[in-house]
Amino acid sequence: MNNGKMMKMPMPSIDSVRVAVRVRPFSQVSDKCYIALTSSISLKLFENLLLLVKKSFTVFNISLFPLLYIYLISLVLFFFKDDCFKRILIYFMPFFIQVTFSMLEIYNEQVKDLLSKTKKPGGLKVREDQQLGFYVDGLKSVPCENYAQIERLMEQGTKIRTTASTNMNASSSRSHMVITIQFKQVFLDRDLSKQSSINLVDLAGSERQKSSGSEGDRLREGSRVNLSLTNLGNVISALADAAMGKKVLHIPYRDSVLTKLLQSALGGNSRTTLIAAISPADICYEETLSTLRYAERAKKIRNKAVVNTSTLMRESRAQNNKLLLGCGNSRMEHCLLCCAALSGEEVLSLFLLQEQQMVKTFPHLLNVNEDPQLTGVLKHFIEAGSCDAGQAASNAITLQGLGISDKHASFTNSDGKVTVTPHGKCKVIVNGVSITTKTKLQHLDRIILGSNSAYLYIGFPSERGSEDLSRFDYDFFQLERAASEGVSVDTLGAVNSGDGKADPSVLAVFQDYIKLMPLVAEANQMSEELKKGLNMELKVKNLASSDSRGCDLQKEVMVKVTNQRTRQVWIWSKAKFINRKFLMEELYQRFLDGEDSHVAQEDDPFWDPAEVIHLGSAHIWLQSLAYCMKFEEQVEFLNCDGLEEAVLHIHMGPCSPTGQARGEEDVVIDPLELLGKRMDFQIRIVQCLGTKWLKEDAERGVQMGYRIYDLPNTLYTKPVWKILNPQIEETVQFTALNASQEFLNYLQTNALIVDLWGLQEGCAELSCSQPGLMVTGEGHIMVDTKKISTTSNQIPELYLKLLKLEQETELLRNINRVLREENVFLKESLEKTGSSQQGKRPLKSWCLLTGMTAQLPAAREVNQMCTQQASYDRAFAKALKVFHQSMNVARGQFLKLRHHKPPEDDQMLRPFVHQQSQMLKDFGDLLESSLWKLKNDVALIVKKKRECLLHME
Template sequence: MMTMPMPSIDSVKVAVRVRPFSQREKNSRSKCVISMLSKTTTTIQDPKNPEHVKTFTFDLAYWSHSGFQKDKDGVLISADPSSNFAGQRDVFHDLGRGILDNAWQGYNATLLAYGQTGSGKSYSMIGFGANKGIIPNVCEELFQAIKNRERNQEYQVTFSMLEIYNEQVRDLLSRTKKLGGLKVREDQQLGFYVDGLTSVPCENYAQIEKLMEQGTKIRTTASTNMNASSSRSHMVVTIQFKQVFLDRHLTKQSSINLVDLAGSERQKSSGSEGDRLREGSRVNLSLTTLGNVISALADAAMGKKVLHIPYRDSILTKLLQSALGGNSRTTLIAAISPADICYEETLSTLRYAERAKKIWNKAVVNTWKLKEPRAENNKLQMMKTFPHLLNINEDPQLTGVLKYFIRAGSCDAGKAASNAITLQGLGILDKHASFTNMDGKVTVTPHSKCNVVVNGVPITMKTKLQHLVWIWSKAKFINRKFLMEELYQHFLDGGDSHEAQEVDPFWDPVEVVHLGSAHIWLQSLAYCMKFEEQVEFLNCDGLEEAMLHIHITSCSPTGQVHGEEDVVIDPLELLGKRIDFQIHIVQCLGIKWLKEDAKRGIQIGYRIYDLPNTLYTKPVWKIVNPQIEETVQFAALNVSQEFLNYLQTNALIVDLWGLQEGCAELRYSSQDFMVTGEGHIMVDTRKTATGMGTDQTTSNQISELYLKLLKLEQETELLRNINRALREENLFLKESLEKIGSVQEAHKPSSTLKIIEMAAQLPSAKEINQMCAQRASYDGELAKALKVYYQSMNMARGQFLRLRHYKPPVFDIIAYPEQIKAR
């Protein structure tokens, strides 16, 4: 049950940070127009009118422009005690610790970094090198505090990371890019959320650091005049922090949102062109929508009448709805440039922050009492202790909703309200049946002419009911039927009818449960590249069951992992050679099967290519985030084309199996596999029984044709690029001709001199004819090249198909068996 404490009404906390000059600003000999006379005021001077000075007052003002030096570890610190330089630790001490304090209290906390391109937003949020930003410092301090936790408290931390690029949401913790991006949906209680976003449970800071490194590499960046590595997307890091107080029966949960916004920019100063220009317009549009939301909220806080707050106008504002005017304590850090050439952008950022300062949020401590879960647990325990009936409905969602407990003694069931169990439905009489519960044994007795069915069999007399009586599937029953017949025949022959439990056809043992599967694509192995990923185990309903941390690495026969220098450019180089690789299952995270019942266990199984049986890990019991740490090395002694095709087009299917008390653990025998001299499992061991020499020749010819096809495809791509360039040149010539015509019509010659000058500026007729002739020759050359290409392609394909379907003549095999053996 969630408690509803009084909301804490706070304004958005705003801080401003000014960075040092960039190399571009140094080259332009820029002057500093920013000054910070105190820790709360920021003054900006108009470079065109030095007397025009504007002062802004915020919660904090950080001077990081000058007065610093590097220590031995590379961390920027104050050059002398009198310097007012603010480093990364100072910013974290004021802003990051405040976010952590809010999270520990149970408030949702949000930190936004806003500013123009290249103003230092990502540096403040993420950092660089030894100068860690707010996000890694917050995560590290959080786990440091958890280490000093009390025994009667439990903590859960989950980490997610996304980017909003061109109004599409991308999961930065998943290397598979979904077409069109992830969908943003709305829930009545949760508000806006990203459907399908990966949320990884983390036990320490090292895991988060690795996830952040992975996400930062995938994040979209591009170079502009303002910044050599400009972030072209909004990045949102979300940390879900849950505290469980066992002694107080209380749960607190807070959501920490750390947002690095894309840089706002002006096209003229950033030098954006083409894709960067279109991309920048979408980024600016998203930030404009954010500005409209902030302005509307600021007007509402000032008492003005606001008809509509445009949260739904962009993906960014949808996800930030709770942070702006909602249930969150929000901080905005405005990053600005000190240079005079960025005066307009800096002034715009300061005004943006000034409006944000006027917003008021109503934050509430997110607290749940554990009374309701305890009552639910008592109810579940009661269901296990007391026999009960469950309803069945045509609608699956309504099945099992009604529960009727059969208490000790005798009770009647039927339509009449006087019955202890009242049932409604067609064919149910006033007094339909009677239940008796004596000494833990339950019986049912149907009343006269009342239809009662137990396990599919109609009954007419008193019948004992048993717990967990299931109907077997047809396949299982047929299998057991033969065992029953054998047992009965053995009894007729005078044998003992009491069989051991393992061979008793009436004994139904507890079986392992298939929880879900994960798919790991093996294309990286074809290039001898290292693969490290966290993938989802999806159950039969397509829902996440757990997370798998797995490494697949190419290695030497001795087990030494290959480096970047061993990467293969063309997988065909591996044909006929030996390759070794390791599959290392590191950890399984957030297993729902174990969250439901801590006494359960899990095993992980997989089978690659032509292995006869499945490999299983050792069973792990009673651990929600178990460390598996099992590595198996495989070797393909003579790589075939089929195995290469398998690596490039198939995925390794890893299955998650659930274990429960009484079930047999999954095992495999090493004798089922062929192994090398080093003891590694062999794959790609299929051999052809007859015609091996002919097949080898055919395989070599197929490989040669495959290489020719690849070469022809590369030539095709080159011709396409030439064609594209010629089309662009053709378009340019057409525009030039149109320009000549428009200029001649718009400007009539007033004198011979003007005509000569205009004619000198425009291409001559001879030049235009030469350009057209050149274009025609290009078109002719392209047509000839395409004709030769398609002729070569048809010949190669014909040879390829003939070799594919070639079979050695039967009389050759019969007449020359010695030659076949020699081959």
């Protein structure tokens, strides 16, 4: 061209678009593959395509279209592995070569940079230039020195590429992807540069909704993909017709973002190869035929590839010399000439030398980034005196990031020490602790400014040693912040006390917590700047909760969101919070760009409809019901942090079918006595005391719910609103018509879990209806509804027989033990005595053995012994029963004493203290006498049982 900025060689190379077809090998689900290939077809294909890469070094533009992403990765691995890279570059040693890498995706007709962490709302803009054609404005291009960097960048981009699961593919790509590797040859001796690009394009496959099962977002994504592929097909058809000599009025490049970016690859300055990957499955017949027709049209296209040469360097150097000559004979002329004489590498060396000198002299801040490659890139030196840090350009230390104010903090270097002082309410965290006043810094202190700008403080040279700075990575900062909030591996219970090994599921929760911490901080900062009034805090669900058997529940990270204006509360899961944060970032970017950030309430990521909030759980063990004993207690509701949320006053106890409470005489010694019998009991929720949820906002309400044994639904109490200590007073009677062994075991080993739910304005109350529950004729809810077979009815009788057999077996064991001892004694006697006395001792022993045999108890005597054993058990049970009654009385006195509050009148204080002292004395006397009586009764029973055993021997 005449302007000289981009000069193209006059002799173009006319090439058709090359097409390669690859049939996917049979998968593991296929029965058999009947075709055997004797050579590596892929290797041959790669070697043929390698010629294109070599041509890119002769500065032709190259485009590859593998229609399968895994195949695209394989191509890059083959083309740019180190040995191949070096083999090609060896021919161009006289030239200075630059290699850059960029990676983008086209998702829902929006361009996203896969190498950038910041997501611009609406995507990057596609603009048009007269010389360059269509290009992506703001696309990140990363210089690369070797293949390892290209591989790392590809992995980085692949992780954040948009994929989703469909019926056809578990990780279906929902976007088109374009990888561009650009080569630039700089001829220093001729002030000339040449450049070429390799474009690797992965087209998302078209899909049928019926086959893929797409719906919702997947269906919309598939529609956009199909539309862009249709536009691409129209462009290919038009180009193919033009190549065949047909008259074409218009080539629709502008119909989609994809065709705009592929304009040079299709019918432009490029040598292009299209790889069609098809399936051998017969169910994909139509897709395979469509792909082959696609490729058939594409190979008719003819491109005109030229060498891209630029003389911009020559013109720029001439212009610089002209400007320098116009400066005259001044001192500035000499300086400019000296600077101009330095090459870029020399200027960089001077800069690095100066930085190294300052590092050795001054304390400084070293940036710490989530990406290890970016950690330590920035160094902010704290010279003598005071310097401000913030977003304002006038600051000595200029910072960017969420939560950074114009004047955020001041650093002072004086008298051999450095201090940091926050400005106003600006957020500054030192070693995990937020500070508000002037704080002295120590060497290797960790500093976080704003939401998430992390720095490591490097002290004076005299304070430094041979420390390993690599351990102070991004995760170290977050772990420190989590520890200051009371969250660590130990508090989560990650280490099993049994084997000392860490629980992987709990460690995963801890990692989620660490990763979400900076995201929550950023979301809070965006809420503050957008004046949304939300406060978000991380919580661990089920941190201190357990199931009905006392086992820990599965933990997960959640976000508690509180509207500080309306006092409304929401609980967001990890996935919901991350999705909302993306929407928050888009809204915040519009705010930064000066656009209108107001959205409708239903589209506002900072808003949700009001919902019922789970406040905590209370555990009441059911073992007393298995022994027909009543239970009355005040139990704590514990929230997700294990702290008291409220106190539950609850009664439980056995009753008659008519609802009459049973007395102490109905207590059973063994729960098996209830097997197969009707069992009625009541659960009465009396009151909820000291509810923090209601203290925070008196307009709120509460509900409680619980489920017992095999009930299909949860039973909820009636909602109570605007009462600090709500009186519930709800009683439910349950009936087990034939108590089964499983139900009795459940009562002995499980707890009743009562959940406390918080109600807030605008939320729907929990339903108190009881659909699907079986009830008796009296209207009581039936539990343990499994039918007991006829054989199960015989269990009590068999159990009693088993008890008698066990007692008889124990008695026979004792007799056997005595006989064995006598046998040993006889053997020892025979060895000691002479032959003359052998007739007496054996006779005596025989008589003793005969006497013992004669004394073996008959069946009637065994039954009598069993009866005596049972009488001892009854006596022991009776003693325990009497002690239990005494303890109930003592407990009543203790509750009375506990609720006995002092009067407000000072004159009544002395009688109150006297009365309280008397109550304490009576309580102590009763407790002492009850324990003394229990001790005597147990000692008497043990004495009688011992005498009986001695009598039996």
